[in-house]
Amino acid sequence: xxxxxxxxxxxxxxxxxxxxxxxxxxxxxxxxxxxxxxxxxxxxxxxxxxxxxxxxxxxxxxxxxxxxxxxxxxxxxxxxxxxxxxxxxxxxxxxxxxxxxxxxxxxxxxxxxxxxxxxxxxxxxxxxxxxxxxxxxxxxxxxxxxxxxxxxxxxxxxxxxxxxxxxxxxxxxxxxxxxxxxxxxxxxx
Amino acid sequence: xxxxxxxxxxxxxxxxxxxxxxxxxxxxxxxxxxxxxxxxxxxxxxxxxxxxxxxxxxxxxxxxxxxxxxxxxxxxxxxxxxxxxxxxxxxxxxxxxxxxxxxxxxxxxxxxxxxxxxxxxxxxxxxxxxxxxxxxxxxxxxxxxxxxxxxxxxxxxxxxxxxxxxxxxxxxxxxxxxxxxx
Numbered sequence: 001x002x003x004x005x006x007x008x009x010x011x012x013x014x015x016x017x018x019x020x021x022x023x024x025x026x027x028x029x030x031x032x033x034x035x036x037x038x039x040x041x042x043x044x045x046x047x048x049x050x051x052x053x054x055x056x057x058x059x060x061x062x063x064x065x066x067x068x069x070x071x072x073x074x075x076x077x078x079x080x081x082x083x084x085x086x087x088x089x090x091x092x093x094x095x096x097x098x099x100x101x102x103x104x105x106x107x108x109x110x111x112x113x114x115x116x117x118x119x120x121x122x123x124x125x126x127x128x129x130x131x132x133x134x135x136x137x138x139x140x141x142x143x144x145x146x147x148x149x150x151x152x153x154x155x156x157x158x159x160x161x162x163x164x165x166x167x168x169x170x171x172x173x174x175x176x177x178x179x180x181x182x183x184x185x186x187x188x189x
Numbered sequence: 190x191x192x193x194x195x196x197x198x199x200x201x202x203x204x205x206x207x208x209x210x211x212x213x214x215x216x217x218x219x220x221x222x223x224x225x226x227x228x229x230x231x232x233x234x235x236x237x238x239x240x241x242x243x244x245x246x247x248x249x250x251x252x253x254x255x256x257x258x259x260x261x262x263x264x265x266x267x268x269x270x271x272x273x274x275x276x277x278x279x280x281x282x283x284x285x286x287x288x289x290x291x292x293x294x295x296x297x298x299x300x301x302x303x304x305x306x307x308x309x310x311x312x313x314x315x316x317x318x319x320x321x322x323x324x325x326x327x328x329x330x331x332x333x334x335x336x337x338x339x340x341x342x343x344x345x346x347x348x349x350x351x352x353x354x355x356x357x358x359x360x361x362x363x364x365x366x367x368x369x370x371x
Contacts, residue, residue, distance in 0.1 A: 040219055047217065138233075
């Protein structure tokens, strides 16, 4: 153990007492994202909406970009916008996008607010971050502002109402058929 | 009379469902400002401070780095800067320096600042998002900036000289500049 410590000390002393920071490699990645801001209005809790993001790789080599969310601070948000309650309500497909040299690729973003009355009538803001997977010392990230305003109604009742309507409709048709068949029997006899 | 009764009963049964089905016609409005676009260029993307020793300040020229908003951009942007821990390139899990959150160095804690050319003072770069430029930047705008590094205090001292325990090694980190439409 003592021998090993001595070895480490001499290694440190002989091999210099310094550390090199930031190795020099290549140059920064050039890309852009569209759209830069998305505003969703009247999204009722329980509803789901989707849109596409386009990433444009302006370089001569392929790059992979990762999509994540970021909750900005109050001073960074638009006026009147509150913090988005749960980042898991936003999903990306795919989460990592490979974009060919000098070309574009799309990723689908899904926003789903759970069906709960407490999420009605809200104005939220969250940012979608697009970041290159390969990174040099200086890295460029882009954010897309996502502004979400929820409706006043909870959407959960819609599917229930639809199912009940269909069931009542079927029952109604069955009753009419039964009535006419019965009437027809009476006519024959 | 009988069939009319059945139909009436059916309609009455459907009435409670009407508000729910009416909700289906509520329109979600999706406004995408696709006409706006921006991109920024950072040069040089890489930089080496060279060989550094414990507890020392190392600075770049204030015009060393350049951020330019591409002239083809069509909107103004806000910019932010964040840093991260520095790691040993050969074995990131074995040795690292934590990025200071209070502009004070310590054993295995380093400090990084940036200063825009013409700026009054150096601003610490932390893992949290800090405004890179207080105003907005428009198409074609350019900002030069420099960096200052304060290395960690020595891991151990022998004969009055401080040492890093990894001896000669390459330690890497990243500085991220983020942009969002203003």
